Amino acid sequence: MxxxxxxxxxxxxxxxxxxxxxxxxxxxxxxxxxxxxxxxxxxxxxxxxxxxxxxxxxxxxxxxxxxxxxxxxxxxxxxxxxxxxxxxxxxxxxxxxxxxxxxxxxxxxxxxxxxxxxxxxxxxxxxxxxxSLSFEEALMAEGLPLRHVDRNVRVPMFRTTVQCVPAGRFSGRMVMSMRPLVPAHAIRAIQITTRFPQVHGAPLHVGLPELIGVKDLMKPDYGDAVEVLDNELPVFWACGVTPQSVxxxxxxxxxxxxxxxxxxxxxxxxxxxxxx
Amino acid sequence: MxxxxxxxxxxxxxxxxxxxxxxxxxxxxxxxxxxxxxxxxxxxxxxxxxxxxxxxxxxxxxxxxxxxxxxxxxxxxxxxxxxxxxxxxxxxxxxxxxxxxxxxxxxxxxxxxxxxxxxxxxxxxxxxxxxSLSFEEALMAEGLPLRHVDRNVRVPMFRTTVQCVPAGRFSGRMVMSMRPLVPAHAIRAIQITTRFPQVHGAPLHVGLPELIGVKDLMKPDYGDAVEVLDNELPVFWACGVTPQSVxxxxxxxxxxxxxxxxxxxxxxxxxxxxxx
The missing domain is CATH 3.40.1640.10 (PSTPO5379-like)
Structure with missing residues (x-):
């Protein structure tokens, strides 16, 4: 893009x-x-x-x-x-x-x-x-490339089929941000972001987007599309757009x-x- | 099987x-x-x-x-x-x-x-x-199902194209064991096994076996084949068969x-x- x-x-x-x-x-x-x-x-x-x-x-x-x-x-x-x-x-x-x-x-x-x-x-x-800016800083500090940062676009975000736990008048589907990473970087990113539970923590999904209702990785619901290469996995983190959406x-x-x-x-x- | x-x-x-x-x-x-x-x-x-x-x-x-x-x-x-x-x-x-x-x-x-x-x-x-028996115990203690254990067969192992660091007369390709897990369990397994660096630690690969030279998941080089379902990722850990192979x-x-x-x-x- x-x-x-x-x-x-x-x-x-x-x-x-x-x-x-x-x-x-x-x-x-x-x-x-x-x-x-x-x-x-x-x-x-x-x-x-x-x-x-x-x-x-x-x-x-x-x-x-x-x-x-x-x-x-x-x-x-x-x-x-x-x-x-x-x-x-x-x-x-x-x-x-x-x-x-x-x-x-x-x-x-x-x-x-x-x-x-x-x-x-x-x-x-x-x-x-x-x-997620907090954990992205930690990822980049270890040299993991983030495509949306390299392209200077917004991270792609998807309204998944994963339901939030409802509370009172608030309920709805979870929005997740997606970052494409080669498998070794995906593993490292899981380790790094696990250390930051107060800024979304570890990914909630990796590798099989159709399982969370994401049919087309190039059509995010929010943000900008970035491609996932053949040697990469799409890695999904819970996203702070969720509360706004809810x-x-x-x-x-x-x-x-x-x-x-x-x-x-x-x-x-x-x-x-x-x-x- | x-x-x-x-x-x-x-x-x-x-x-x-x-x-x-x-x-x-x-x-x-x-x-x-x-x-x-x-x-x-x-x-x-x-x-x-x-x-x-x-x-x-x-x-x-x-x-x-x-x-x-x-x-x-x-x-x-x-x-x-x-x-x-x-x-x-x-x-x-x-x-x-x-x-x-x-x-x-x-x-x-x-x-x-x-x-x-x-x-x-x-x-x-x-x-x-x-x-890997040590980390498998930790995985099962958290309720993660391991197919080869459920089937009572040996874990499937593959001679990958990942080269070990050579030292003197010892060199060769790394053998990895493979466990199929749904994405959420794959993420949890990465977290759990990261805690055990002295018993192989975190996986070295997830999701795209052709990148590490594994062409057919049903044809392991050692151990027994177990199938990977459509909603699962193959997760690969470094395997203790490597030193024997080397x-x-x-x-x-x-x-x-x-x-x-x-x-x-x-x-x-x-x-x-x-x-x-």
Missing amino acids: ASTASLRVAPQADTYAAYQTPLAVRQACRSGALTGPTAGMAPGYVQGNLAVLPKELAEEFLRFCHFNPRPCPVIGMSEPGSFKVPVLGEDLDIRTDFPGYRVWQDGEVIADTADVTDYWRDDLVAFVIGC IAEAKPSFAITHAPGCMLVTDRRNTEFAIL | ASTASLRVAPQADTYAAYQTPLAVRQACRSGALTGPTAGMAPGYVQGNLAVLPKELAEEFLRFCHFNPRPCPVIGMSEPGSFKVPVLGEDLDIRTDFPGYRVWQDGEVIADTADVTDYWRDDLVAFVIGC IAEAKPSFAITHAPGCMLVTDRRNTEFAIL
Whole structure:
């Protein structure tokens, strides 16, 4: 697939240089200087997805996440009404520190915005959910090539036939991201990502995509297609798009998520999340 | 494949009952009461393969094993001329404590015997090499089904095109054992066996056997064929038959190995070999 401007997910090199620390990224979000994807910024630090829900849904959503830890690893959560998650950064403000947000009403997007201060309510609860950028860094640190990174496109993601464990009003199919790897790298990737259970952990499937309802690897439901070569296996990890997909299906009266690729950069190091 | 008497690798249930401890197994070998396969005996304890070589070859063989730890994990070794390996059992006698032996001269088998006391020489060095029975126990303890165990046949083994690291007069292709597993079990098996680097460790290949020179999964080079179902992946581990295969090719003037399936039962617990 051609790497066109519209497919680019990482900023240019000069942008990286300006955003080496989590605080620098968050401050740029707050000031409005940064409104695009965060992949590659503040290397070594955990980035997170966002789900904000009214308190009356938050308990059920937490239960959903708790029993679906692979796609929905909650790494931080606010008190009801609070926009602070100190465990991820003392200064952190959920309303301003993502480069972009989507505001949802009754399952429809009503706004794409870089600041949700005007939408904040006293009954909202914020969930920050671990993301695959953390384990991808660990994979690349060991020299495993990731095709979507090499191509500078988004990772391909598929709505599989694997059902999440339902909880209250939340249920649905698990979304998985797919990375093609030669068998020896697939084995090594299983070992490496097993060390990171809070950022999706080990793959959930390898090698036989039709068994999880994936009929055409070149037609992902989200992200961009990358080919799987004859000497490679498709390796599938639970994906943080799952909670968004499940929230969209539940059609809550109100919700806020991050805009695609526009993550929160936290003060936690990726290595802190390795269990060994 | 039909489970015929000639294919049976495990003894009958009443035999197991008599051999619950490593010492009981070794004493039965010494007395000549036990001359058959040891699979399933003294559950929980490490069993080992045997390679005995003259001192003038032993240094090269140790070097070969050291740089090929996956197929050749040396878990015990005698002083030159000694038939003791106290680290694996204080009372242990390499000459008598295996149920059966093969004696080799210039690459040919010259004797199949239950006792090599008469063949022992002052220049011999014994190597005890870890075996897959240890990790199979760990896999089964987690409920992963192993087809060759269910069928009571030997695991299928293949001489792959993967070359061992050569050392002195020892070189050759790696033999791998194959177990068919559904993808989720394959991933779990990679995790479990990663914990046991001294008994072959993680698989070396999964899913695309033609890449390692295996053209027909139903035609193993050693052991018995088991089918791989449509919803399964063939998973390959480095196999302890590799050192025997390499020794046979090197055609040393003299060597002793264990008879197929007739292992040494040691006092070390399988769990001791888990690195975490």
